[in-house]
Amino acid sequence: MHCPFCRSTDTRVLDSRVAEDGTAIRRRRTCPTCEKRFSTVEQMQLVVCKRSGATEPFTRDKAVAGVRKACKGRPVSEGDLARLGQVVEDVLRANGRAEVPAHEVGLAILGPLRELDAVAYLRFASVYKSFQSAADFESEIALLRTDPTVSGPGHDGTSAPDALVPTPQPTG
Structure with missing residues (x-):
């Protein structure tokens, strides 16, 4: 030194x-x-191992940048995103490994994002989990409806998962 x-x-x-x-x-x-x-x-320097085999230092800002895109137009503040970034980093450091696969970074983001805003969670999960059809969204929404930790009410006061699916209107 x-x-x-x-x-x-x-x-x-x-x-x-x-x-x-x-x-x-x-x-x-x-x-x-x-x-x-x-x-x-x-x-400890936390390093992310990419699918290509390349490694790069973990940066909270990079993790939050992807989440920020999913939160666009949602009632999520920069402070909320900063706290989410800290939680993700804490989770990754808690596993005790210096090298973390990129896949685990995404998994570490999903939990706190699910609790922060259900709509942003679905947006992020649809890319991260490579949703291929509306059925993928429907099954994820069904899981959200049964999860008591999900928050993030919709703008109209309904819960976010219910606000995602249009309610059938009676005809006639």
């Missing part, structure tokens, strides 16, 4: 503590050359 003041490479750790719910280590250091003290935070 280089001293940020004199750039000496000979620094000494005075104290180490677990920080941020166990996901990082905070170290208090001193430089014997200039005698100044400084702190460092070490955090």
Whole structure:
């Protein structure tokens, strides 16, 4: 570790503590050359393994960007999206692996998004799960109707899953 003041490479750790719910280590250091003290935070680098075999660092912003598209026109705030991004990152870090398959990132998004807004969830799930027909939407809506954790009322006060399917009108 280089001293940020004199750039000496000979620094000494005075104290180490677990920080941020166990996901990082905070170290208090001193430089014997200039005698100044400084702190460092070490955090596990989370890497996403793509289907192509390529890897890239996990970025919360990239995960949220896909969700943002699904939430377009929905009553979901930037704060809601930021919290969702934090939940997704926490879930991925909690599994204890440094490398996470891209598929698991999508799965980590689906749960919190389902609770945040059912319509946005269906939009995201339709792409993520590669819906091929209206039957795929119907079966996912049926699952949403039986899930008590789903929220996100429609604009007219009905629950979001019911607002997705038109109610048959009597004729005659």
